[in-house]
Amino acid sequence: MEYSSIFHDMNKRYCYALEKGKFLFRIRTKRNDIKRVILHYQDKYIPVQYLDTRKQLEMKRVTSDSYSDYFEAVISIDIICLRYFFELTDYSDCTIYYGNYEFYEHEITSIDHMFDCPQNLREEEMFCIPEWAKNKIVYQIFPSRFASSKQIPEEIWYKKPIGHKENLQGDLKGIVQRLPYLKDLGIDIIYLTPIFASDSTHKYDTIDYYQIDPSFGTKEDLQNLVQTAHAMGMKVILDGVFNHTSPKFFAFEDIRRNQEASAYRDWYFIEEFPLRKGSRMEKPNYKSFSYYGGMPKLNLRNPETADYFIQVACYWLQQYQIDGWRLDVADEISHVFWKKFRKAIKAINPNALIIGEVWHYAGDFLEGDEWDSVMNYPFYSAVQAFAAEESITATKFLEDLGFLRGNLHQSVYPVLWNLIDSHDTARFLYTCGEKKEKLKLAAALQLLMPGMPMIYYGDEYGMTGGPDPDCRRGMVWDATYQDTAIHHWYQSLIQVRKKFPCITEGSIITVQTVDEAGLIILTRQLSDQKITLIFHGKEAEVKLPEYTGQPDLITGNPFNGILKAYETIAINSSSL
Structure with missing residues (x-):
């Protein structure tokens, strides 16, 4: 376990209120080092011997970049102040506990060794973004x-x-x-x-x-x-x-x-x-x-x-x-x-x-x-590199976006202005060598992502x-x-x-990249709606027989099982 790569801070990016009574906690670890993180939390002012307020929640790995994994948990509370710490287990089943910027071999019991989250303060600092814009x-x-x-x-x-x-x-x-x-x-x-x-x-x-x-x-x-x-x-x-x-x-x-x-x-x-x-x-x-x-x-x-x-x-x-x-x-x-x-x-x-x-x-x-x-x-740069220049892999493209998802306030992600060109840059069609199929790929990446x-x-x-x-x-x-x-x-x-709101609001339930084929396959789900998006960043055709016959939501035509050069398809996988 790489202790030096484990990071949490009691600031507006790693511990904050999403809304009144709802809080997000985030921790960063070395890529592929930690398999499970559990958030332990309790009321700061009620001694355990009088009332046991201790709770725990397994955190979810929400994204990764080239070097780090990011775990998050959202809890609902209504107290004056919260104390919390993290339980981290690596792939060799070694477990450590992290609280108040120190590592411990045994579960933390003293609140002095835990992190601190005053509820009123966090709610006063809440990031309020216009709902209409998301x-x-x-x-x-x-x-x-x-x-x-x-x-x-x-x-x-x-x-x-x-x-x-x-x-x-x-x-x-x-x-x-x-x-x-x-x-x-x-x-x-x-x-x-x-x-x-x-x-x-x-x-x-x-x-x-x-x-x-x-x-x-x-x-x-x-x-x-x-x-x-x-x-x-x-x-x-x-x-x-x-x-x-x-x-x-x-x-x-x-x-x-x-x-x-x-x-x-x-x-x-x-x-x-x-x-x-x-x-x-x-x-x-x-x-x-x-x-x-x-x-x-x-x-x-x-x-x-x-x-x-x-x-x-x-x-x-x-x-x-x-x-x-x-x-x-x-x-x-x-x-x-x-x-x-x-x-x-x-x-x-x-x-x-x-x-x-x-x-x-x-x-x-x-x-x-x-x-x-x-x-x-940063989105513009990633799309240029992946779709126009073909200078980065599908994996690296998602890692570049993962860095933003892992480091920005969660409320910001739906309002990032994702662009593929602007008045300050050459047109995308120019930078990709006038290959219109590449422009179609870039537009799909732009329009079929959150933001x-x-x-x-x-x-x-x-x-x-x-x-x-x-x-x-x-x-x-x-x-x-x-x-x-x-x-x-x-x-x-x-x-x-x-x-299909799950394209922008849904949780990613599966992610697959095939770098040699330039493939990105994402499945997002929101309630009972599930969409699989497949982006192809290479010229050579790719066979995907498992999706043969499924209607492509973009064109309305049944998918024939072969992805053409730089093609994108969207499959309604709710019933698959």
Whole structure:
């Protein structure tokens, strides 16, 4: 038994309240080292000799990553404070006990040697995520390239490759006109990249946070978009760029005019005066996003600056009833700011959704007092490696996802924004060498897993495009440019996802991988509903005679027993 790999902590990731009176406990062990873990617990304040409150519950191995297994147990209690310890047995039947960060050879009887869980404290720290968001489908829109209410010449709209500066004149009215299409596709949430006043097409360098960019329309157009989407049962998320601004933002403009005498000099990180914007070969003499002088970084440690941008976020929430914020470069802003931000947002609307942009594991921000979730770029990386590049095995793919499941708060997993590409990456179809069967596999992995799949506009029609900015081409509304087979595949996946809740909410009851064949076989169950999902990540055909004749829920056709290249099938195994 590897003692050094056994880990538990009395923190928000390993011991927390799921709801009032219901608590989750988690422990991490070395991969394939421990076969059984039992959670022992009792009331801290009632001596055993007066009333024996001791109970025990076998924990369940819920997931694994490349190095660790994760065991969890959920208990219902109503006491002031809980004391608990773990009983661990390895595959050689050696048993040890772990309590209060120490190992013991015999069962722990003294509460001083146990871990401690105050019920009221844990319930006060409960992670409350909007129920409406769980496992819903997000659609990302890049407004200038998605839809226009104007007549745009085809040679302009469908230009490729496309650069940073082309404004295709997409606008908010154009998005409203396409809402019925999104509703029909099965979209639940629309996420718009920045729409506020800016000189650029991407709008990530904001000049005025209180004005809609004139090329997109007006505040009334936004109001109409939100109201129309809400009437159709869809939510609207806006993009908040609070890490940096345009140099033309009023505060930075004042610094440029008045230099050291500016009242706003502490709104940014100015290293020296006079200001120097820098160039390709020289950094600016102020902090900025990615050393780019055109995006000076805000000093949100300054209370005045922090208050201004929190008020910006609250304004659009209150006045235009948006449903939440996606936060740009969010991991480069302090925890202190995000805690204040969450309190302000949730005070206005407890059901507003807060999503951070992070390209790595983001557990520190996901403990219930900052964001609700993140753009799941670790999922993106795993899908790229498994489906596009074929550089990792099926086992490694599940291990990468297992790391997230084992380390994040359980409440977060259903609201992770699972993406296969975005406005910041090359299109998946481009990275997989234009192999449409690989795109279909990636879409299946995205849409048939728990979480919130985030579809980048046009993926459902087989849009391609290289790295930024070529990934931001005009949306293919003309049938000439659409791949209807890909679109039908997306529609079918979304329908299956929505028809069978066990796909997103069910417990995994069997997991099988066959690495040489690139096979992932998952069976999920929820009540009497049971679905088997089979993902094939290789080109060579694979025989699966045990499923021959079973209807494939995605296509509606009986499975012929042979998985074709990069094929995915879903079998209703409730009666098997």
